Amino acid sequence: MATPQQQQSTLKDPVTEANVKPDTAKADSNLKLTARNINFFYGQFQALHGISLDIPTNKVTAFIGPSGCGKSTFLRTMNRMNETLRNTRVEGDLKLDGENLFSMDVTDVRRRVGMVFQKSNPFPKTIFDNVAYGLRVNGISKKSVVAEAVEKSLQHAALWTEVKDKLQKPASALSGGQQQRLCIARALAVEPEVLLLDEPCSALDPIATLKIEELLFQIKDITTIVIVTHNMQQAARLADFTGFFLMGKLIEINDTKKIFQNPGKKETEDYVTGRFG
Amino acid sequence: MMMEISGTRRFINSFMLALSGIATVLVVSVLFFILGYLLIHGASSLNWDFFTKLPKPSGETGGGMANAIVGSGKVLLLATLIGVPIGFLAGVFLAEYSGKSFAFLIRYVVDLLNGVPSIVIGIVAYAIVVRPMKHFSTLAGGTALGIMMIPIAVRTTEEFLRAVPNNLREGAMALGATKATTIFTVVIPAAISGLTSGMMLNLARVAGETAPLLFTALGNQYWSQGWLAPIATLPVMIYNYAIAPEDDLHQQAWAAGFVLLTLVLLINVTARLIIARGPASQRR
Amino acid sequence: MASSTYIAETLSRRTDRGFIARLRGGDEISYLVTLACTVSILLIVGLIVFELWVNSRPTFTAFGFGFLTSSAWDPNANKFGALPFIYGTCVTAFLGMIMAVPLGVAAAIFLSEMAPPKLSNILTFLIELLAAVPSVIYGLIGIFILVPAIRVYLVPPLQAAFGHIFLFEGTFYGLSYLSAGIVLSVMVVPFIISVSREVLMAVPTEQREAALALGATKWETTWDIVLPNASTGIFGSIFLALARALGETMAVTMVVGNSPKISASLLAPGYSIAAVIANEFAEANGDLYISSLIFMALVLFGLTIVINAVARIFIMTTQGKGA
Numbered sequence: 038m039a040t041p042q043q044q045q046s047t048l049k050d051p052v053t054e055a056n057v058k059p060d061t062a063k064a065d066s067n068l069k070l071t072a073r074n075i076n077f078f079y080g081q082f083q084a085l086h087g088i089s090l091d092i093p094t095n096k097v098t099a100f101i102g103p104s105g106c107g108k109s110t111f112l113r114t115m116n117r118m119n120e121t122l123r124n125t126r127v128e129g130d131l132k133l134d135g136e137n138l139f140s141m142d143v144t145d146v147r148r149r150v151g152m153v154f155q156k157s158n159p160f161p162k163t164i165f166d167n168v169a170y171g172l173r174v175n176g177i178s179k180k181s182v183v184a185e186a187v188e189k190s191l192q193h194a195a196l197w198t199e200v201k202d203k204l205q206k207p208a209s210a211l212s213g214g215q216q217q218r219l220c221i222a223r224a225l226a227v228e229p230e231v232l233l234l235d236e237p238c239s240a241l242d243p244i245a246t247l248k249i250e251e252l253l254f255q256i257k258d259i260t261t262i263v264i265v266t267h268n269m270q271q272a273a274r275l276a277d278f279t280g281f282f283l284m285g286k287l288i289e290i291n292d293t294k295k296i297f298q299n300p301g302k303k304e305t306e307d308y309v310t311g312r313f314g
Numbered sequence: 315m316m317m318e319i320s321g322t323r324r325f326i327n328s329f330m331l332a333l334s335g336i337a338t339v340l341v342v343s344v345l346f347f348i349l350g351y352l353l354i355h356g357a358s359s360l361n362w363d364f365f366t367k368l369p370k371p372s373g374e375t376g377g378g379m380a381n382a383i384v385g386s387g388k389v390l391l392l393a394t395l396i397g398v399p400i401g402f403l404a405g406v407f408l409a410e411y412s413g414k415s416f417a418f419l420i421r422y423v424v425d426l427l428n429g430v431p432s433i434v435i436g437i438v439a440y441a442i443v444v445r446p447m448k449h450f451s452t453l454a455g456g457t458a459l460g461i462m463m464i465p466i467a468v469r470t471t472e473e474f475l476r477a478v479p480n481n482l483r484e485g486a487m488a489l490g491a492t493k494a495t496t497i498f499t500v501v502i503p504a505a506i507s508g509l510t511s512g513m514m515l516n517l518a519r520v521a522g523e524t525a526p527l528l529f530t531a532l533g534n535q536y537w538s539q540g541w542l543a544p545i546a547t548l549p550v551m552i553y554n555y556a557i558a559p560e561d562d563l564h565q566q567a568w569a570a571g572f573v574l575l576t577l578v579l580l581i582n583v584t585a586r587l588i589i590a591r592g593p594a595s596q597r598r
Numbered sequence: 599m600a601s602s603t604y605i606a607e608t609l610s611r612r613t614d615r616g617f618i619a620r621l622r623g624g625d626e627i628s629y630l631v632t633l634a635c636t637v638s639i640l641l642i643v644g645l646i647v648f649e650l651w652v653n654s655r656p657t658f659t660a661f662g663f664g665f666l667t668s669s670a671w672d673p674n675a676n677k678f679g680a681l682p683f684i685y686g687t688c689v690t691a692f693l694g695m696i697m698a699v700p701l702g703v704a705a706a707i708f709l710s711e712m713a714p715p716k717l718s719n720i721l722t723f724l725i726e727l728l729a730a731v732p733s734v735i736y737g738l739i740g741i742f743i744l745v746p747a748i749r750v751y752l753v754p755p756l757q758a759a760f761g762h763i764f765l766f767e768g769t770f771y772g773l774s775y776l777s778a779g780i781v782l783s784v785m786v787v788p789f790i791i792s793v794s795r796e797v798l799m800a801v802p803t804e805q806r807e808a809a810l811a812l813g814a815t816k817w818e819t820t821w822d823i824v825l826p827n828a829s830t831g832i833f834g835s836i837f838l839a840l841a842r843a844l845g846e847t848m849a850v851t852m853v854v855g856n857s858p859k860i861s862a863s864l865l866a867p868g869y870s871i872a873a874v875i876a877n878e879f880a881e882a883n884g885d886l887y888i889s890s891l892i893f894m895a896l897v898l899f900g901l902t903i904v905i906n907a908v909a910r911i912f913i914m915t916t917q918g919k920g921a
Contacts, residue, residue, distance in 0.1 A: 341788065407629075431847065441649040518730060522733065
């Protein structure tokens with residue numbers, strides 16, 4: 038399950054309309070996550086309306102849209118982080134590799150679907166302990182295994198050379214960009230099948246942003262990436278597929294090239310040409 | 315036409331500034347006055363005997379408060395063991411698990427407990443420990459002081475845990491940590507400087523308490539064995555010696571007062587320094 | 599790589615369990631244990647009320663509410679009345695507050711509005727240390743320094759000027775309502791200062807700036823704008839301080855004179871509820887004696903709860919405004 042998938046030359050087109058019948062979403066090794074008719078409620082307020090889409094394996098999928106459109110809310114549904122809030126309700130179907138995400142053990146889900154947050158949140162521990170945290174919490178404590186995994190994750194996060202001599206220093210000593218890469222390393226250490234990133238570069242300067250975009254490009258071989266971004270150029274640079282959200286609905290999801298150059302819907306066109314948002 | 319501020323108004327302004335400043339200086343000088351007096355009267359009466367000898371029977375001069383110093387330590391240790399875990403865990407509940415209305419109720423009750431005069435707590439400890447056992451004890455004293463430590467333990471814990479950014483909790487849970495694991499391996503370590511400082515202030519406050527010990531721990535001329543015998547404590551000795559007729563005992567009361575105050579102030583200052591040097595999120 | 603497979607297999611098999619991972623089932627335990635501790639606090643408070651109530655019954659059965667209005671206190675004759683102590687508690691607390699409130703609020707104003715921030719912080723720090731001084735130490739200072747000083751420097755001019763008023767009649771031996779009142783005020787002032795200062799500082803800067811921009815002096819701004827804004831909060835702090843003064847034991851016991859008689863003169867020795875309990879509880883024999891002392895403790899308990907509740911109302915109103 039954790040072995041990287043080989044890239045296939047032909048890919049199924051991701052779903053572009055809401056309300057697709059469930060039986061078309063059979064377990065397809067090319068589709069890591071499939072969502073059908075996801076509705077989400079904060080109390081009485083409905084934040085997501087009938088979201089249906091597929092996340093292809095080992096690709097980068099980006100969610101774009103104006104503030105408050107529900108892209109972050111939907112992202113957080115995919116690792117069930119919304120359950121930590123009070124008074125929320127989710128309806129619909131969400132499958133990870135064909136398995137129903139909502140009936141799995143939630144800590145299992147979160148280990149397999151990792152997340153990197155908008156504002157970097159390193160723990161008040163050493164750099165090493167930060168990256169090792171996920172492993173230890175999930176039951177892996179053998180020193181040699183942990184040390185090797187930490188090094189591997191830091192390399193994937195393009196941070197190893199900068200911190201290899203100071204692994205025992207507190208994580209707070211790192212710069213903003215380094216901290217975010219540390220958080221990426223921390224998420225990668227448990228070998229997630231999907232990595233969700235919620236506007237990971239919005240608090241960073243352009244150079245730090247570039248470093249992170251480069252490493253995301255490299256790691257899509259070992260995991261599937263879903264990134265929420267308010268920066269359309271970033272989506273255009275990074276993503277294989279892009280989905281446009283507006284007011285809690287998924288307006289359109291397709292090849293990034295098509296979304297930006299030849300969008301199917303008027304709202305998408307208005308957004309990507311900068312007419313609003 | 316430009317209106318200049320009138321002379322009267324300016325005078326009133328300066329006058330009030332001076333008045334309020336004098337009031338402040340007056341209050342602060344009390345502190346220096348107390349410290350000064352304790353230093354002069356107390357430090358000068360301090361000798362090695364004070365820390366090593368037992369009190370002499372009435373009529374004889376000399377002796378020390380060795381048993382009271384150790385006694386205070388024992389009672390405070392017991393109080394911490396009784397009060398801090400309950401208060402701390404209740405604080406964790408309030409910060410991490412509780413719903414809004416239940417939390418409001420609990421906070422109200424905790425504040426109520428905090429406002430109960432210490433002597434009343436002493437009476438309750440008497441009723442539930444001394445009376446059934448039919449004698450005074452370290453346990454009774456520790457119970458009284460332990461109950462007094464609970465409200466501040468709850469408040470401090472809740473306040474400093476809430477101050478930990480939610481970001482951190484989400485980061486841990488996103489890696490597959492359960493809520494309990496997150497609390498104990500991430501949130502509490504993040505709040506540790508505030509929690510430590512709070513507990514130190516709690517201890518310092520309770521260390522000087524006399525009233526609840528008067529009829530729980532009572533006092534002891536000798537060493538107190540175990541936890542179920544009456545025990546001498548520093549504050550109670552100060553009180554007993556201060557109201558005694560002998561001048562020699564007065565001197566010892568000053569010495570003890572000096573030691574007690576130094577300890578209490580030292581703990582206070584250290585606690586506040588810990589907060590000032592800790593992470594910014596933990597500062598009030 | 600070998601370890602990569604190990605991690606992957608371990609994590610997907612979930613058979614290997616480290617110490618921290620065993621806390622997995624610990625969500626329930628953690629919730630229950632912390633809940634239990636919270637509930638136990640409720641039980642402790644209930645226990646306090648229960649014990650006070652139950653142990654007061656003998657006195658209540660013997661004297662009824664008349665206990666609170668009777669001033670006959672003769673333990674040997676089994677006669678008990680709480681009035682001298684209630685009276686003394688109120689008089690000393692009132693005295694203490696009268697002196698502490700103007701001083702405390704004035705100092706709070708200085709620290710919040712007038713003093714430069716650095717100076718204000720240092721002085722506040724020192725004043726908060728004052729609040730940490732144990733009561734028995736104030737008692738020490740009270741007996742050996744304050745009382746002689748009052749006797750020598752304060753009372754002669756006081757009696758010379760006001761000796762004809764009933765408040766200042768009689769010979770002054772040192773231990774008295776007045777001495778206790780003064781010691782109480784010294785103890786309570788730091789508390790008033792720190793709470794009032796916080797309340798004052800919580801008044802939004804915009805309010806001050808609006809007044810200053812119109813040409814008001816600092817004092818005028820404080821008096822006309824800041825204080826009215828902060829008044830409910832300051833009242834709250836006064837009530838909190840009052841509750842403390844009522845329950846204050848050691849310092850009062852050491853200087854009040856321990857005389858269970860009601861006197862109009864402030865220079866006469868007196869007693870307070872907390873002081874009589876402190877002095878006589880350990881040796882009290884006989885159910886009625888002990889129960890009388892406990893009944894008074896119950897009265898004190900009730901009094902402090904009511905005053906604290908009033909204080910909270912004031913403070914919550916301020917918070918509503920300030921936000």
